[in-house]
Amino acid sequence: MPFPRIIGTGFHVPENVVTNDDLAKTVDTTDQWVRERTGIRERRWVAPESGVGPSDLAEKAARMALGNAGVGAEEIELIVFCTMTPDRLLPSSACLLQAKIGAVNAAAFDVVAACSGFVYGLATVESFMKTGRYNTVLLVGAEVFSNRLNHEDRTTTVLFGDGAGACVLRNGAEPGGILSTHLFADGSQHQVLWVPSGGSVAPPTVERCGKKEMFVQMQGPDLFKIGVKRFCEAVDAALAHNGLSPEALDCFVPHQANARIIEMVQRKLGLPDAKVVVNIDRYGNTTAASIPIALHEAVTAGRIQAGSIVLLASFGGGLTWASALIRW
Ligand code: ACO
Numbered sequence: 001m002p003f004p005r006i007i008g009t010g011f012h013v014p015e016n017v018v019t020n021d022d023l024a025k026t027v028d029t030t031d032q033w034v035r036e037r038t039g040i041r042e043r044r045w046v047a048p049e050s051g052v053g054p055s056d057l058a059e060k061a062a063r064m065a066l067g068n069a070g071v072g073a074e075e076i077e078l079i080v081f082c083t084m085t086p087d088r089l090l091p092s093s094a095c096l097l098q099a100k101i102g103a104v105n106a107a108a109f110d111v112v113a114a115c116s117g118f119v120y121g122l123a124t125v126e127s128f129m130k131t132g133r134y135n136t137v138l139l140v141g142a143e144v145f146s147n148r149l150n151h152e153d154r155t156t157t158v159l160f161g162d163g164a165g166a167c168v169l170r171n172g173a174e175p176g177g178i179l180s181t182h183l184f185a186d187g188s189q190h191q192v193l194w195v196p197s198g199g200s201v202a203p204p205t206v207e208r209c210g211k212k213e214m215f216v217q218m219q220g221p222d223l224f225k226i227g228v229k230r231f232c233e234a235v236d237a238a239l240a241h242n243g244l245s246p247e248a249l250d251c252f253v254p255h256q257a258n259a260r261i262i263e264m265v266q267r268k269l270g271l272p273d274a275k276v277v278v279n280i281d282r283y284g285n286t287t288a289a290s291i292p293i294a295l296h297e298a299v300t301a302g303r304i305q306a307g308s309i310v311l312l313a314s315f316g317g318g319l320t321w322a323s324a325l326i327r328w
Contacts, residue, residue: 004129004137005177006326008069008168009296012060013044013161013283014052020158027154034158039259043161043284045146053087054142055096057164061292062101062138069168073101076168077134079108080125082117082141082288084317085148086110097140106138114193115255115316116183117141117288118165122312122324123181125169135171140164141288148195150215159258160216161284165292176307176327182237184230186319192226193218193317227257230321231265234313238323244309246270251304255314256280256290265313277303287316304328 019042020031034040046052058081066073081094094108113120118141125137142164149157169178197213198204204214231254239246246269254262259280266276277294286293291312298304308328315321 001130002132002135002171003173003175003177004126004169004171006167006328007170008065008067008071009166009292009299010061010064010068011163011165011293011296012057012064013163013293014046014057016045016047017042018045023158026151027157029154029158037260038159039278039280040158040284041281045162046144052144053093054083054085054144054164055087055093055100057144057162058093058097058140058142058166059100061142061164061166062097062140065138065166065168066101069170071136071168071170073103074105075136076103076106076138078125078128078137079103079106080111080121080137080139081108082111082113082121082139083143084112084114084117084287085143085145093142103138113316113320114318115257115285115287115290116314116318116320116322118291119181119312119314119322119324120183120320122178123183123322126178126181129169129171132171137169138166139169140166141292143287143289145287148216150212152212153215155220156216156218159285161286163283163286163289163293165289165296167292167295179325179327180238180241181324182234182241182322184234184321189226189319190317192222192319224258224261226319227261227315228264230315230319231261231313232268234315234321234323235265235269235311238311238313238325242325248309249275249311250308251275251277251298251310253277253291253294253298253310253312255316256283256294257285257315
C-alpha cells in the first residue's frame, strides 16, 4: 500500500485587518470581551464587494504549496476543496481553482463539513491515495466567511475570519505520512450552527433576506460545551487507534474555534504550550482553513519536522468532528 505524505504547505489571508476595536464601532462589543471569551484580537476579511472568493485566496495558498513541494500544477491528479462558503453554488470552488492554477489533469470537487472540512478532506484524499487511484493531490481549505455573517449580530460577527491553507500530498514507498483519520457526525444537532435559508428548502426571497436568514446562526454556549466533548473524543480516537499516549505527540494542531476550547483540550491532554499551535488571536475562526493555515505556520516555524508526530483535530457545524494522526 502506498503512503500518502504532505510534501508542501501554503497559506494566504486577505491584507485587510479587522480588529476588535473596529467591530466595536458597529456592534455592541468590546476588545476586552472578545479577547477574554475567545482569544481573538483581530481577523482578516476581504474588502466588502471586492468580488474575492475562496478560490482566489486558495489560488495563492495553492501556488505557495506547489512551490514548496516542487510540484507543477499539471502534475496534480485530484483537487479537494474544503469550504462552507463556496464562491458559488455552481460550479464547485474546486473547479474554479483548477482553472486558476492550470491543474489541467486534475479531477476536482468540494467537501462541505464546516470546521471539520479540512480533516474530512484529508480523510477523502487519504482513501483515494492509499488505494493508489491518485498519487499527487492538492488539498485546500478556504473560506470567505465575512460575506456570510450578519454584521449586526455580535455573537457571530466577532468570531469568524477569511483565509486559505493548502497542502500538496504525494504517495511514497516509505512508511509514515497520514497514519489514520477519524470522522464523526451527528446531524440531529444541525441547528446549533446553521444557515436557515438560501438552499433549496428555503430559497432566497426578499423576505428571508430581510430577516437575515441567509447568514450563519449559532447557539454559542451549547456549541462550546459540545465542542470540548467532541474535540476530546476525536483526539482519543486517533491516540487509541495508534496505541499512543499524549506524550508521544510532537505537535497538536487544533481547529481554531475558541482559545478557551483549545486550552481545555490542551489541559486534558497535558501538553505544554510549545506543542500546541494557536493562531486564533490573529485570524479568528477561519473554519475549514484554520487547520491548514496553522499547519503551514507550524511547519514554517520549524515546530514540525521530518518524523514529527502531528495530531489534527476539529469540530464544527453539522455537527461534525474529526481527527488525523500524521508522521511528518
Ligand atoms: N460582545 C459583548 N457581549 C456579547 C457578545 C459580544 N461579541 N456576544 C455575546 N455577548 C453577550 C451575550 O448577549 C450575553 O449577554 P447577556 O448575559 O446579557 O444575555 C453574554 O455576552 C454572555 O453570552 P454567552 O453566549 O453566554 O457568552 P459565552 O461566554 O458562551 O461566549 C462564545 C460566547 C464566544 C460564542 C462561546 O459560546 C463560544 O465560543 N462558543 C463556541 C463557538 C464556536 O466554536 N463556534 C464555531 C464552531 S465551528 C464551525 O463549524 C463554524
